[in-house]
Amino acid sequence: xxxxxxxxxxxxxxxxxxxxxxxxxxxxxxxxxxxxxxxxxxxxxxxxxxxxxxxxxxxxxxxxxxxxxx
Numbered sequence: 001x002x003x004x005x006x007x008x009x010x011x012x013x014x015x016x017x018x019x020x021x022x023x024x025x026x027x028x029x030x031x032x033x034x035x036x037x038x039x040x041x042x043x044x045x046x047x048x049x050x051x052x053x054x055x056x057x058x059x060x061x062x063x064x065x066x067x068x069x070x
Contacts, residue, residue: 002064004047004057008036011046016068023067031060 002011011024025036032053050057 002046002061002068004050004061005045007042007045008033008049009042011064012036014068020068024064027060027063027067031055031063033060 012021033049047057050060
C-alpha cells in the first residue's frame with residue numbers, strides 16, 4: 001500500500017511489474033509531478049512533493065493505490 005510518507009524513489013522501486021511502474025509514473029505525471037528523475041525524488045516524500053506542487057495528496061495516494069491494486 002502506498003502512503004504519503006513514501007519517497008518518490010521508493011515508489012518507483014516497488015516490487016511490481018514494469019507495466020505497473022509505468023502506470024505509477026503516468027499517474028504521477030497526470031498530477032503534475034514531472035520530477036521523477038530529479039535529485040529531490042530520492043529524499044522527498046510524496047506528501048512533501050505534493051505540497052510543493054499544490055497537489056491534493058489524498059487524491060493522488062488514492063489514484064496510486066488504485067493502480068497498484070488493479
